[in-house]
Amino acid sequence: MKNFLYLLSAVLPAAFVSGNTVSTTINVVNRNLAPDGFTRSTVVANGQFPAAPIIANKGDRLVITVNNRLTDPTMRRVTSLNLDGVFVQAPENFDEGQAFVAQCPIAPGHSFTQDVQLDPNQAGTFWYHSQLSVQYVDGFRGPLIIYDPEDPQKHLYDVDDLNTIIQLADWWHNSSVDSLAFFAAHDMIPVADTGLINGVGRFNGGPAIPFAVVNVVQHRRYRLRIINESARAAYNFSIDSHNFTIIETDGVNTNPISGNQIPILAGQRYSVVVNANQPVGNYWINAPFSGGNAASNPNQNLTFSRAILRYSGAPNRDPTTPRTEGPTGSALHQVVEAQISPLVHNPPPPADIQLVFSVAFTPLQNGTGWRINNISYQPDRQNPTLLKVIQNGAEAQFNVSEHTIVLPQHKTVEVVFPSNDDDELHPFHMHGMNLWVVKPDSGTVNNTVNPIIRDTTGSGAAGTVVRFRTDKVGAWIYHCHIMWHMAAGLGSVMLVDPAVTQATVRPGVQWDGLCPAYNALPADEQ
Incomplete structure (x- = not known):
């Protein structure tokens, strides 16, 4: 409760004045916990599960310092932090948090500070977690709430608090x-x-x-x-x-x-x-x-x-x-x-580009796992996507397994998921931006008038169609949020205009040090 109250008092002034800087420190540690009565070693933020909520108002600036203090040799000892659903702006793509796409993981004994200016139009319910393989299974996850002091739906409820x-x-x-x-x-x-x-x-x-x-x-x-x-x-x-x-x-x-x-x-x-x-x-x-x-x-x-x-x-x-x-x-x-439809009418633009994502699975013993269009996504674990782009711009080269799709700016991309019969409803999640869900898995027709807008939607037996805009340059991963599926290849990277990304994204010295520190680790610490 102490952490809850600290965060609340630090960022919720009485008048809900936006534009404040919300600063917090997350020490990622191993600790023995028993949320269901069974004691096990965990990977958690500041020693607790769930992690304390991060609370802000729309338009605030989030400054989050992650200190990696992991020591348990039976578990992953590197880590990363993703602010799930938050619109990280294009010049801050390096603060997006996806390991091996936006950055190298944070090595033990090292720190990384993510400095994110919140979109002035974004508020609502989000969360934060490790974005390293399936590490948040071990406990590194917690809520992130962005309040809107002028919430147009405030008249519908009386109470909205930590409880x-x-x-x-x-x-x-x-x-x-x-x-x-x-x-x-x-x-x-x-x-x-x-x-x-x-x-x-x-x-x-x-x-x-x-x-x-x-x-x-x-x-x-x-x-x-x-x-x-x-x-x-x-x-x-x-x-x-x-x-x-x-x-x-x-x-x-x-x-x-x-x-x-x-x-x-x-x-x-x-x-x-x-x-x-x-x-x-x-x-x-x-x-x-x-x-x-x-x-x-x-x-x-x-x-x-x-x-x-x-x-x-x-x-x-x-x-x-x-x-x-x-x-x-x-x-x-x-x-x-x-x-479900959005409160503010916001129909999707017509599609300029169409991608078809056929999802399938091949047993892992064959070395393929989950695939999109016969590609099982596996990142380059020494040279993240963004690092390659910053070094090489439009000349950046990617292995087939990195499944990096280069897209031009200011276009509307439609992704079609044909029906699949694998008995799974895959919750595909887009980093950095929202999706118009033109045809949800629960729907029967395309809705281009007032479709639900969100960042995570299911793709399954009935087929799904989504659209998004490429108005933000950078490398944005699009993946199944069943993290076991992602670890086995169910993801891709949407790379928007690598030349402009190279010209505008300037990570800084701390980010530059992440990959050398990670690559210097012995294999058992990575």
């Missing part, structure tokens, strides 16, 4: 290093042991850890900021006896739409308004998740993936109602992407 941040996370008892080795050996993504809500969960046979509690007062309206910080799991979120109204997706205000369940893929965020209009009591918050099952991991129990909505005046105990997975049958009113 109303809902963090969903899958959790493994094994380290990410061991789990990734298992994946490579068996072509099977490790199945999470536990689903956590705000850093708390239970597993079969484990201790009865008290469920996380969201406190409310009867007759008040609460903006819940729901963040799926998982590395694989998709959640179906609901609250017993309560409907809600969705007002934000991935930092974009939406036309209010009501329901009682919302599916949330890895990396996605929603703000929903819940009216505490039920009798005083305790109500289950349900978040059953997909991504493996108890047959694959006997520790997993979906009825434990939950929290409690507790009204002021209710007894300090669990709800007495059954632990279900949420509404079913005629009582279910699920909201899907195809039904």
Whole structure:
């Protein structure tokens, strides 16, 4: 709580004056923690999981210093930091955080400061995490909230504070290093042991850890900021006896739409308004998740993936109602992407360039893994994309496995994901910019009038079409947010105008030192 209060008091002045500098330090450390009662070594920010929230107002400047103090030899000892969903501006592409694209990882004993001027028009619900392979599986993840003091939807809710941040996370008892080795050996993504809500969960046979509690007062309206910080799991979120109204997706205000369940893929965020209009009591918050099952991991129990909505005046105990997975049958009113539209009308421009991304999988033993158009993305781990561009501009050369697509500036790119039959809904996430989801996987037709706008959307059996603008130069990775898939090749880099990138991106001495420090490490420390 001390860290929470420090960040809050540091960046939320009474008048919500924007344009402030928000400075914070993240010491990335190993610490033994037990969020579900099972103690294991972790990689965490400032010794805690979930990490303390970073809070800002739109238009602020974020200055975040990451000190790498990792020492555990059984885990990755380099790291990086990504501000997920935040519009890092083109000249600051080097502060984007993607290891081996925007920078080399931060070596043990070294530091790197990311200095990001927030877009004056961007506010909403975001998060931050390690962007090194699957390292955030080990705990380096936390919320990042950008408030809008002139929020056009403020009249819809009464309360929006730290208590109303809902963090969903899958959790493994094994380290990410061991789990990734298992994946490579068996072509099977490790199945999470536990689903956590705000850093708390239970597993079969484990201790009865008290469920996380969201406190409310009867007759008040609460903006819940729901963040799926998982590395694989998709959640179906609901609250017993309560409907809600969705007002934000991935930092974009939406036309209010009501329901009682919302599916949330890895990396996605929603703000929903819940009216505490039920009798005083305790109500289950349900978040059953997909991504493996108890047959694959006997520790997993979906009825434990939950929290409690507790009204002021209710007894300090669990709800007495059954632990279900949420509404079913005629009582279910699920909201899907195809039904959601942006509050501010913003239709996508016609496409200038079309890319077709065919997704497939070949067993890892054959050395390919996940592929887009028969390319399994693997970065150059000595020379990041941006470094090559800064050194060589338009003459920069990339291996096929780097899957770097060079695009001209100021164009509209359409990416078509044909339907796939691999039984996966891949949450593809674009760094640095938003996507018009012209055809979501839940839709049947292309919508070029008022499609949902967000940075992470699913591609699966029904096919998906998105568009984005190349108005920002630099190297921006576009990848599946099932991080095991990304580690096995499911990604590509959108490189916008390398010549202009070379002329405008000036990282500085600290960034210049990242690659020499990383490349000097022995292999077991990388």
